Amino acid sequence: MANPESRLPENVPGAFYVTSECIDCDICRQVAPSIYQRNADIGYSVIVRQPETEAELRLADEGLEGCPVEAIGMDATALSPALSRRADSAQIPA
Ligand code: SF4
Numbered sequence: 001m002a003n004p005e006s007r008l009p010e011n012v013p014g015a016f017y018v019t020s021e022c023i024d025c026d027i028c029r030q031v032a033p034s035i036y037q038r039n040a041d042i043g044y045s046v047i048v049r050q051p052e053t054e055a056e057l058r059l060a061d062e063g064l065e066g067c068p069v070e071a072i073g074m075d076a077t078a079l080s081p082a083l084s085r086r087a088d089s090a091q092i093p094a
Helices: 027-031 054-066 081-089
Strands: 016-018 036-039 044-047 072-074
Touching: 016 044, 027 036, 027 054, 054 072, 054 081
Parallel strands: none
Antiparallel strands: 016 072, 036 044
């Protein structure tokens, strides 16, 4: 589980975040390039766009699940009510 205290300030605000445990392996960026991108200034991936649709939520979650060092977290309380219901029905863990 990602440590929210290591959340990078370069992430756009919202439910998903990357932490400083990122090892810059590129997996999340390959899975969901519209959500995760490399920040060259810090050498880590960051969230550049929070998911707004169920499809984007699934992509963001695939990136989270694929991270080998658990450097991606998700705060379900920051999801919009509609997206939160979709996460529940899609059984995406908070
Ligand atoms: S999958 Fe994890 S370790 Fe790899 S680039 Fe993304 S956040 Fe960093």
